[in-house]
Amino acid sequence: MEPLKHECGVAMIRLLKPLEYYQEKYGTWMYGLNKLYLLMEKQHNRGQEGAGLACVKLQANPGEEYMFRERGLGSGAITEIFGTVHGYFKELTPEQMADAEYAKQCLPFAGELYMGHLRYSTTGKSGISYVHPFLRRNNWRAKNLALCGNFNLTNVDEIFADITAAGQHPRKYADTYIMLEQVGHRLDREVERLYNECKAEGLEGMDITHTIEDRIDITNVLKTSTPKWDGGYVICGLTGSGEAFAVRDPWGIRPGFWYMDDEIMVLASERPVIQTVLNVPADSINELLPGQAIWVNKKGQMRLEQINEPKKKKACSFERIYFSRGSDMDIYRERKLLGQKLVDPILKVIDYDVVHTVFSFIPNTAEVAFYGMLEGFDNYLNQLKVQRIEALGHKPSHTELEQILSQRIRSEKVAIKDIKLRTFIAEGNTRNDLAAHVYDVTYGSLVPYADNLVIIDDSIVRGTTLKQSIISILDRLHPKKIVIVSSSPQVRYPDYYGIDMASMEQFIAFRAAIALLEDRGMRRVIEDAYRKSKEQVGLPKEEMVNYVKEIYAPFTDEEISRKMVELLTPVGTQAKVEIVYQTLDGLHEACPDHEGDWYFSGDYPTPGGVKLVNKAFIDYIEQIYQF
CATH class of the missing domain: 3.40.50.2020 (Rossmann fold)
Incomplete structure (x- = not known):
């Protein structure tokens, strides 16, 4: 009777074909962007206080932006952020709008990886700075990280103490920032491990960059950053080099579902949302299991990995x-x-x-x-x-x-x-x-x-x-x-x-x-x-x-x-x-x-x-x- 404010909603898309494929088959290179909009609107019940989206381009040249984000506040935030994104395209000619190659090279939010978040505050903290996705920037493409989640941690104090003792300095005392720093720190270490490996092999210059991006293993990052998280969560992330991942808490408290075919991988907080948006049967949609991560690398290869040992499943009955x-x-x-x-x-x-x-x-x-x-x-x-x-x-x-x-x-x-x-x-x-x-x-x-x-x-x-x-x-x-x-x-x-x-x-x-x-x-x-x-x-x-x-x-x-x-x-x-x-x-x-x-x-x-x-x-x- 008195509405409960509750957990957030997440949506993630990885397109597995070039943008030209979707332009030819579906009549628009914005296929992924449009599907993200639908996934978020169909989960609007999960977020009335704000919304955000992030996008990553796979094939950007040095000096070109490859990671984009838009966020908004209020119950109309989904309409607002997608309106802002489409505002970048309003001056284009019909020919330009139908040119996937032009979009890839010149247009913001024309990428292959998308992530959306619907916010319902459970901590009393509000304002645009608390709306996901959160970004962690770096000149190394592989070290860039966008993170969002449906979660609440119970031991922020312990984790904060751990990471500050290790020399880190989170910008805010909030679980999202702390998780971003934890995952980002381990991502830095993974990239540096691969950098040393490449140098030992005699690689130089952009060959090092490309090899790092080909070899990066997100499971290493998650296995070293998530074990101390006490709480319920489904955390989604994108890296600047094109990795997409999601990980679920070991108790299965918060929900997550995924679907994949030869065109697309999709993850969302609710199963019927994927069914409706992609028009696929329920039995083709998989539940992300407790403690499990799904990961799609830069090449579009998917892996499921047990990140943390599953506990007795306590999926939320509410x-x-x-x-x-x-x-x-x-x-x-x-x-x-x-x-x-x-x-x-x-x-x-x-x-x-x-x-x-x-x-x-x-x-x-x-x-x-x-x-x-x-x-x-x-x-x-x-x-x-x-x-x-x-x-x-x-x-x-x-x-x-x-x-x-x-x-x-x-x-x-x-x-x-x-x-x-x-x-x-x-x-x-x-x-x-x-x-x-x-x-x-x-x-x-x-x-x-x-x-x-x-x-x-x-x-x-x-x-x-x-x-x-x-x-x-x-x-x-x-x-x-x-x-x-x-x-x-x-x-x-x-x-x-x-x-x-x-x-x-x-x-x-x-x-x-x-x-x-x-x-x-x-x-x-x-x-x-x-x-x-x-x-x-x-x-x-x-x-x-x-x-x-x-x-x-x-x-x-x-x-x-x-x-x-x-x-x-x-x-x-x-x-x-x-x-x-x-x-x-x-x-x-x-x-x-x-x-x-x-x-x-x-x-x-x-x-x-x-x-x-x-x-x-x-x-x-x-x-x-x-x-």
Whole structure:
């Protein structure tokens, strides 16, 4: 209901034929540039704060630019940066635009390697200097590096200490700059290793340059720069000499998919994006595996290499619930199954009265789970119909059959999101009043004071929009009961791998658990969890334990949900309000290949996650309590 800001999106293209080939076959040498635009637009959901692209030409002469970059800020950044690129071509004649050889020699962004990035800030740092791709320049073509990624590191402090101890001086204390310096430093060493090798062989001048570019091995660079990265990532890079690469974290937290034929290699954060843009079947698209890198060298030869030892796979389940496009066939099926698995708990809270219940959803990401929920209730109703028909005996009358078979699950589009209001909701005294009107309702969609209203959302994290808007606006329809359903489990812990939830107090589940402990005179549980967390501050992160789990341990999920209702129901609400959450078991049954559930379970896949949740809990307690 309150949108989560999340991980970025990446796109990378390596054309495997000369530009003349695409001009002849597709009518334009801009084939790669156009495909990059589509890959980025189809992933626009992953980046509303900025966008950037980079391009590398393979055959530039000394003195000619061969590496280009354009970046922009805001939700319209994709249109802006591609408009800027096309602005370089607006004065050209039709003949020049159709001349691939002229484009290669004279035009910016007319290259064979492209990389795009969509930014969603998770650190609070903003501005054009934080928009990817980042560039590291050098007079040696092979030492030039453009880097972008969908990532968040948990141990920036450790890595910063390591590289400064080695004599490096990063320009900014930010994970992207630090990663750029790390990879760039190892790229420098790889080039220097090859330079010495060439000199030993008696090579001179441009022969050395060309031999270095032919022999460079990006896997050497990645194997020496990435092992200490703790976090989730898919990092993409281009070098000035024509290497294209991408590497994924060893836990498989962040997603990456690739496709290759004899014309093109493409990598993106989401599978259906590649399917749509290239019109290829899903089974021709490969997942980049945990700890694996894909690399295409200057000659267009592709290699897959295991860079870091794969850990137990903990692919992000929020990708399946919320963030990725629902057009992926597996994600669509999983989201429907998440909805189906909520039928039994919903039946309990509506006292099995489906006749007097209207089902709906919060637009727009919960729509697929809503369809799954409806299918589940259709199946339930069909079973009821069979039982009632069997109970009539062998010769039921037409009227009796018609009465039974005419029963339907009642579904309506009750909630409507008024997106226009988002643009001018301001801070200050008017914010809450304006926020209350972000959603509208369809009047007359249920029978007042007689019908229950069941409304499903993909997740309930902070509960802010529920309290400020949704419950009050739904109550205007005068339902007997409002049942808010979450297709995901209770979000109890911060994420440190790319989602913008890093502090404890923003979680309504955490606030509810703390309130229950206070209500029941159990503050000692809070004190003990704080003391244990504080005692391990000086330990290596690998030895730390997530003691925040002890805050939730005394209570059932249902107890916490009931307390949430107390905290979130606005004063004056007439309908009874209940909240139903997905179970952890239900999540794993629906999404068996994406076991990353740390936001629900507290089981962080990396030591850095445990270290940061420990810090977040201590910060919260020291801000609220005086232990």
